[in-house]
Amino acid sequence: MRTILIIIFLGLYGIVTLPLLLAIYIIGFFSKKKQYAWCKGFTACLCRGIMFLTGSTIDITGYENIPDETVLFVGNHRSIFDIVTLLFIINRPFGFVGKAEVTKWPYVNMVLSMLGGLFIDRSDNRKALKTILEGIALLKSGHSLLIFPEGTRNKKSTEPLPFKQGSLKLADKANVPIVPFSIRGTDDVFENNSFLNIKRSNIKVNFGKPVLLSTLASEDRKKSGSYVRDLVIQLLHK
Template identity: 45%
Template sequence: MKTLWIYLYAIRITIQTLPKLKHAQKLPDDPYGPKGQAIYKIPQSVSKRVIKKTKTKVTVTGLEQIPEGPVLFASNHQGLFDILLLLGYIERPIGFIAKKEIKKIPLIRSWMKELQCVFIDRSNRRAAIKVIEDGVNSLKRGQNMVIFPEGTRSKGGPIVPFKSGSLRLGTRAEVPIVPITINGTHLMLEANDGKMKQADVSLTVGEPLMPEAYKNLKSQKIADIIYERVKSNLK
C-alpha cells in the first residue's frame, strides 16, 4: 500500500509541474547554461520530495570536488532511485542518456528534453553512435551529463567493470570526468521485490579526472581509472 501511495504521490506532483514546464519551454535555448540553471530546480525539488516520502536518509559528500563548467558524471548504478538521487542532490543541472522507452512517458519526456537528455536504442548500433554525438553536443552547450558505465543496474551486487564507450562523451567534449559513488538505493526498491522501503543512502563525489590528465590515455585505461575511483568509495 505504501508503494502505491508513493507512486501516486510522484505522479501528482509531476503533473503539477506542467505550468512550469510550459514556462521552461519558452526560455531562450542558446546559450543553454542559463536555461539549464533556471529549469533545474523543478526536477530537483520533485526528486527530493519523492525520496523524502520514502523516509530515506541521504548523505552527500564531496560536492566541493566538482569543477566549474560542464562535466561528465560517471556513476555506478544500483537501482531506479539513482536518477532521482542524482537529480535531487548533485546541486547541478544534469542530463542523462536514457532508454528510448522513457520517451513514451508524457511530461517526463518533455522535462528530459529540456534537460538536454538523449535517448538510446540499445538494439541499434548506428543510433548509439548518434547518441554519443548528441551527448557531446549537450556538454559543449554547457549541460552536465550523467552516464552509468556499468551498462545496467547492479541491484546491490558487485560493481561491474566500466565500459569505455560512454566515457567518450567526456573525452570528445574535453570536459572533466567526475566519479560518483552511490550506495544503498537498491535497498529502497530492488531488494524488496518491488516494494518501496526507507533506507540509508549515500552519494559520494570522487576526485575528478581532468582533460589534461586523460588526453594521452586509451579509452579503457580511462574507464579503469574512473571505475577504481568509484569503487574506492563503495562501502
C-alpha cells in the first residue's frame, strides 16, 4: 500500500511541479543563490511527502556539532533513501557529490545539479580531477558539500567500506572542516525488502564534531580516509 501511495505521489508531484521546476532552472541564469533557495524548498516538500508516506521516523543526534561555516559532510552510505533523509534534515545550503551514473536519471540529475551537486566520473581521471577542482572552488566560495567516500552503497556490512582518500582532498585543499556523520535504518525502507514492499523504519542520524585536516598529526593526515572512517564507525555505535 505504501509503495502505491508513493508512486502516485511522485507521479502527481512531478507533473504538477514541472512548470515550477523549469522556472527554477531559468532563475539559475540570473541568480544561483535564488535558484538554490527555490530548489531547496521544492525538494524539502518532496522529501517531507516521501518520508510521511513511508511512515518512517528520524532520530537526530549531534546536530549542534554542525558549525555555521562552510563544511564537507562525510558519512557512510546505506541506501538511496540516505539522500531523501539528509535533504530533509540538514537545514542549510549544501550539495551532494555523487557518481556520474546519477546523471542518467534526468529528473534527479536536474534537481541535484540545481542544489549545487557535482558528479564524479571515476572511469575518466581527467574528468574526475576537474570535478574535484570544481568542488574545491565551491567550498572556497562558501557552499557546503556532502560526500559518501565509500563510492557506492554498502549492501553487505553494517560498517562502512574503506573511504577513498581522494574524496577528502575537497576539504583538505579548501581548508574547510569535515563534519562526520553516520546514518542507519535507511536500507530498511526498501533495499532490505524490495521497492514493491516499502516498510517504515526508525532512521538514526548522528553528526560528530567537526575536524580540520590541517590540524591533524602528519600520519593521520596522510591516512585521513581511514581516520575519518574510524570517526564514522564510532558514531554508528553510539
